[in-house]
Amino acid sequence: MDLNYITGILTLAGINLMAVLGLSLLTGFTGMFSFGHAGFMAIGGYTSAMMTVKFGLPFIPALLIGGLVAALVSSVIGKLTLNLKGDYFCIATLGFGEAIRLILDNVQYFGGARGWPGIPHHTNLLNVVIINIVAIFILANIVRSKHGRNMIAVREEELASQIVGINVFRYKLISLMISAAYAGIAGGLMAHYMTFLQPKMFSLTKSTELTIIVIFGGLGSISGSVLGALVLTSLPEILRAFSNWRLVIYGLAVVIIMITRPSGLMGGYELTPSSMKTLYTRMKNKNKGLPNQMEGGKTI
Structure with missing residues (x-):
């Protein structure tokens, strides 16, 4: 396969991942x-x-302003x-999502339904990967904080939390605002990758796709969001050889995974150095015929 083609798929996966990380906080960790x-x-x-076209701002500040306005x-x-x-x-x-699309359809300042061409190309795989790493680091620290x-308590039992x-x-x-900021930055990355914006790019289908990725990867799992974004963004392209049948x-x-793995691919687990070490120990003990030890001396 062509290297530029693979790079393009990975870049789109990274853009989707940025939005999915925010949605993971809202849906996977807060339960909305x-x-x-x-x-x-x-x-x-x-x-x-x-910000970049009309006011000449640099790329990164423009992204941050886009995320701030969305928040x-x-x-x-x-x-x-929220009540x-x-x-x-x-x-x-x-x-709300459909209202935004219809409003943009009728705002001629942004090109209306015809779209807005001529946006500078700033998004590439390198800056998408860096932004994803920073976003994952921030999200992981938010989840581990008070x-x-x-x-998570609100997700598990709202009344008891109150x-x-x-x-x-x-x-x-707070969860909704952080989630929207992530989505806004993802939208900025998409705009400066496609160099063209059109309201129909942000239809209900796009919202559904993001929600499916979160559920597919595993609710309450950042690692699952990463894996889900990579798999579900790449899968239609891998199946492109099947032409009209690829979306079927x-x-x-997706349906098979949801039936066989209702909790998603990761099922709420995270791939951390400690979890990888534990998995390696379990596999080694299994090969030796030994029981796996858990904390407190219990076996699994």
Whole structure:
């Protein structure tokens, strides 16, 4: 395969991963499903493109401004919708995502439905990988912090969290804002990779794709989000030889994984040096016919 083709797939996977990491915090660790994250990507993409094209800002500051604007918009949406329970929040975010797309369809300053060409090409595999590494580091530290534990508590039992003094609304809002900021940066990366933006690039299909990647990789697993983004972004391209059947096979593969692995590929586990060492020890003990030891002297 052509090296540029492989590099392109990996770059797109990294862009998707940026949005998926944010959605993983919201859905996997806080327990709120969103079907409007393509809207936050659109806000970040158009804002960062405006910063570079209209105002001549450098690439990285433009990305950060795109993420910040997406986070600010999410704070307004969150204050209006986070008191909704269950499916109603999903429906509200779905409506938000579609509303953003329809608004951009009619804003001629950004080219309207025809799209916005001529965006400078700044995104490449190197800066996508660096931004992904920084994003994973920040997200991992958030999850391990007191605030991350409070978000997980909200996911597990909202009422009990309120009883022990956790401000449930506040942590839901923080999770939504961080998630939107990640999506906004992903949108900026996409804008400066494609060098062209069009509202239909941020349709409900894109939001659904991001949610599928989070569930496919494993809810509550950053490693699962990385693996899911790589697999599900690459799979349609690997199946391109099957022409019109490739998306059918893609969907079938996702369904099979969801049936055989309901908790996702990683199932909430993380690939860390300590977990890899434990896995290696278990495999070595299994080969020697020895029981695997857990803390406290118990065997598995």
